[in-house]
Each structure stands twice: as structure tokens, then as C-alpha cells.
Amino acid sequence: xxxxxxxxxxxxxxxxxxxxxxxxxxxxxxxxxxxxxxxxxxxxxxxxxxxxxxxxxxxxxxxxxxxxxxxxxxxxxxxxxxxxxxxxxxxxxxxxxxxxxxxxxxxxxxxxxxxxxxxxxxxxxxxxxxxxxxxxxxxxxxxxxxxxxxxxxxxxxxxxxxxxxxxxxxxxxxxxxxxxxxx
Amino acid sequence: xxxxxxxxxxxxxxxxxxxxxxxxxxxxxxxxxxxxxxxxxxxxxxxxxxxxxxxxxxxxxxxxxxxxxxxxxxxxxxxxxxxxxxxxxxxxxxxxxxxxxxxxxxxxxxxxxxxxxxxxxxxxxxxxxxxxxxxxxxxxxxxxxxxxxxxxxxxxxxxxxxxxxxxxxxxxxxxxxxxxxxx
Numbered sequence: 001x002x003x004x005x006x007x008x009x010x011x012x013x014x015x016x017x018x019x020x021x022x023x024x025x026x027x028x029x030x031x032x033x034x035x036x037x038x039x040x041x042x043x044x045x046x047x048x049x050x051x052x053x054x055x056x057x058x059x060x061x062x063x064x065x066x067x068x069x070x071x072x073x074x075x076x077x078x079x080x081x082x083x084x085x086x087x088x089x090x091x092x093x094x095x096x097x098x099x100x101x102x103x104x105x106x107x108x109x110x111x112x113x114x115x116x117x118x119x120x121x122x123x124x125x126x127x128x129x130x131x132x133x134x135x136x137x138x139x140x141x142x143x144x145x146x147x148x149x150x151x152x153x154x155x156x157x158x159x160x161x162x163x164x165x166x167x168x169x170x171x172x173x174x175x176x177x178x179x180x181x182x183x
Numbered sequence: 184x185x186x187x188x189x190x191x192x193x194x195x196x197x198x199x200x201x202x203x204x205x206x207x208x209x210x211x212x213x214x215x216x217x218x219x220x221x222x223x224x225x226x227x228x229x230x231x232x233x234x235x236x237x238x239x240x241x242x243x244x245x246x247x248x249x250x251x252x253x254x255x256x257x258x259x260x261x262x263x264x265x266x267x268x269x270x271x272x273x274x275x276x277x278x279x280x281x282x283x284x285x286x287x288x289x290x291x292x293x294x295x296x297x298x299x300x301x302x303x304x305x306x307x308x309x310x311x312x313x314x315x316x317x318x319x320x321x322x323x324x325x326x327x328x329x330x331x332x333x334x335x336x337x338x339x340x341x342x343x344x345x346x347x348x349x350x351x352x353x354x355x356x357x358x359x360x361x362x363x364x365x366x
Binding site: 183 | 311345354
């Protein structure tokens, strides 16, 4: 059976080289941060963003517990300010939209900042870099956020970016994802 | 860059075992027939359907030229009659909607027979079998056919089937595809 989560990571890994620079734009509990940290290894660098202090605490503790490479910078700021922190071209970026699992459901990523953050992420991509963005349409804000991202990506110049969408069509509340690849 | 054509074949191959039985529901020039023939190998079997005699001729000649395994049955009939010919459970089926490349563009697959053929294909699937269906939305009948298939798949019971859609969102006329996996 198609495992979309496994497939999306597999597709993103094709863009990540050891020693590369990545960003987790929605740190949450840090699972993607850990994934990126391991993918780039000791010579690499990972920036991770979240507006909730508890996300930084959970992630720091996860990275320690999992003995992750010492290559992660945790940043307590909104992802749409990422360009203030990241000065290197990115080989990969990840967005996991929605709320912090186990956290306050009132604090979700918001369309108002998601799109500027995604634009920033795209502008930071190195040639052959990619952004992976997961949408959770099971709640209303998530559903709207996904539609908003889809319309935005549909307008991107195909000579510069290849924007793919992967979705289970007979499970409308399941997460789906976009892969945005720079040419 | 994501190569959707390569990815779809890669995903379908995960369902094909040497010695298995497959079907190419839209033979055309036989490229998918050849792909399936090689995937199941000498102990396997491939049924291929087309309503145009020229498709059977092109395919027979391609299989010979490429020295394909002797495991293909070419059938001159519409794919919606497939159940009259196929008696074994299928590990994989392929649909490449639209017209025969280089052939008569007035003869395209039609929504009236595409859906019955797809239903037949799904009913013939073995557990863990899969159907891959490519849509060409660059012409009007292709676009409508894709929407029709999408609506049909959205209604399928997720406990029986997992129906995925993979598409380049910023290239609306590019082919996209559905992967339908039986649980």
C-alpha cells in the first residue's frame, strides 16, 4: 500500500546531500528536524523554526535523546522571518502545516504567514533544492490552507519550479503533500 | 526533478512479482505492454487490449524487436470486455488514456467505456494488486475523462482500495496519474 509519508521523505532525500543546509519551517515536536539533521549529517546544518517555546523544548529533548548530529539551530520565531536567519542556499525545506501535536490546537499555522513563509523558503532554495509541504485537511483551517497553497503553486513558473501534489483521493481528511522542486 | 512517469512505474513495480499476471488495458504502441512483459518475465502472463488493429500490429512488432519474453496475449477488443478474457487475479493493470500516439486522434478512449473498464480492472485485482492510470488533460476529452475517473475513485471504500493521485500542479496540461491499490 502506498505510504505517502514514506514516499514524500524518499522523494525529498533525493535532493539532500551530506553536508547540505536544510530548514524545518514548522518544528513542532522535532521529528522532521531530526530527519533532516540525520540526512545532512555532521558536516551539514539544519535551521528549525517555531513560535511556541514548548516546541523548542520538545525538539531539543528529542535531538538529545536520539543522539542526533550536532548540526541543528533552534529558532524561536515565525517561519516567515526565516530569511533573517538563513544565509546559505537550502537543499531542502519542510513544512508540516497545522497545530503542534499534543499542543494548543488554537495555535495553528495561519494562511497569513504560511504563504509568505513558503515564498521565503522557495527563494532560499539552491538549484535542485526542494521544499516538502504537508497539509492536514481534516480541520477547516488546514483545508483552507491547503487550497491556498495549491492556488499559489499552480501559478508558479514551470521553467523555474516543478510543483507536484500527492494525495489519497478516497480519504479526504488524510494528509496530502506538495513537493516543490527548483530547477 | 520529479519524473512522474518514472515514479509511477517504480510504484507499480512494487506490486509486480516475476511469474505474475498483468494487463495493459490500453495497448497503443505497446510500450506499457513491453514494460509489463519484462516485469513478470518468462513465467508470467500479460493481456493487452486495443480496438485498433494498428495497435496490435505496432505492439507485436515492438515486442519482437525488443526480444520481449513470450508471455503476451494481444486482444483485439475493447478493454471493458476484459473479464471475458482474463481469468486469473491481476497483480497489475495499466491504463494510458487518450489516443494512440501517431494514430487517428478521433479515436480516443471514451468516458463511456473507460469507467466500466476501470471497474473491471479493479474487480480483477489480486490482494496487493494495483492499477496505474495515466490521464492526458491537454485535450478536452482527456480532461473530462480525468475528472470522471477522479470522482469515481473518490467514492471508493478506503478499507478496500487506496486511490492516490499524483500531479504537477503548475503544468495543467501535463499528464497526471492515479494509483489504485487493493488492500
